[in-house]
Amino acid sequence: MRVIDGNTKIYGIIADPIAQVRTPHAMNEIIADRGSGAVFVPFHVRPADLPTFVAGLKAWRNLPGFTLTIPHKEATLALCDRLGPMAKISGSVNAVRKTSDGAWEGETFDGLGFVAGLKSQSLDPAGASVYIQGAGGAAKAIVAALADAGAARIAVANRSQDKALALVDQINTIYPGKCVLGSTHDVSAADIVVNGTSLGLRESDPLPIDVDELKPGQVAAEVIMMPDTTSFLHAAEAKGCRIHRGIHMLKGQVGEIADFLGI
Template structure:
């Protein structure tokens, strides 16, 4: 599987993030491009949050820029910059992929949650009927909670350092999936079947743990959304407690094909 020649007819795709060095998406997407024989390349874009609007406005002038994906910290801010939203993006208030429509409009959708569920199932894990504890209420958390609710999780407890922010997510999801989501507390963490870190804590070795590992038990599954490092301090701590761990890379592998199809790569 060799790399395609980049020439004047090539389309460009990318991922917008800050930081971006840890991102694995270009590697995964360029493998799909090579496998499909597409005349395209997928590259990283390092963009600070306060520059997102200017950067995305500039992309509209880039005629062979056919679409892009996004991750931390841009998944919610991009909503206001999209002209149209897909059904999951409307439910979650989060976008992780944007494509250029025939009329030049930006169309946004999110596959984070669907990719997370697909990644779990690829590893023999099924969240249907499970009690879930999720830490975080940002873009990734919103998409994952929606997908878990759609999949049939029995109860989804949402915890966040900002309780008002968590309440917004809970209310938003309960409007689409009545009674499925509740505020998460210590008791929910202890009784959950699956514990998920959907925050950015763990990207850096000196980050505080997002979840109290001393509250975990060996019957639980502990999952990450962070892809690099592949084994975060949280996963190391959970494994030491006897938990089965689920690495963040599976969320990417669970959604890259669907994202490639959405972008028409």
């Protein structure tokens, strides 16, 4: 049994809701493997309370950093004093560490983790045509990482078309011509179809993507980790798609996050 005492360092994940997160289990396994004197816990924080909570963490001397997920990835960007390269490109963060001078430094590993997760399942996005639904924090990071990994074409769709267009323009300034505004046709034309939204966390959620446009042989990928197989993945599998679960994105990034946070 791990001993928690006055020397223990505290890390955590900020989310709302929190019950679905699987990061604490994965990070505590890494902590145990590395013999680190630390513990990783969940922080349930409402969006309205986020600035106060993050400001308070600066005063927590034995808290070297934290991670975050829905719906806080974009809002936390403005709470950081410094940003890593992928955070600057994607406009979101999912890990924040306290530097030696007490500043918050944010970076995002969702996109890198998503690409690593694909590759771990022998799915290389280089040269692929991708459709992604969503333009929030996770989706931004994934689009940036897919562009960097050599995806040939990335179609971005979102309920708010303005947000999708802003993401397309942002990525195209760094990777010219990689991104386009997505349409229904792009779903059936893509090699990889990604749900980058939070739809699927709840059983009552509508499907994020029109699965009637899917065809056998496509890869249907998810960012949601709980449930393990979302309604979207069930429907895609029934259409003959190869499904790719959200847990692969987590497994692809936890080691890098642990290194970033100093665990």
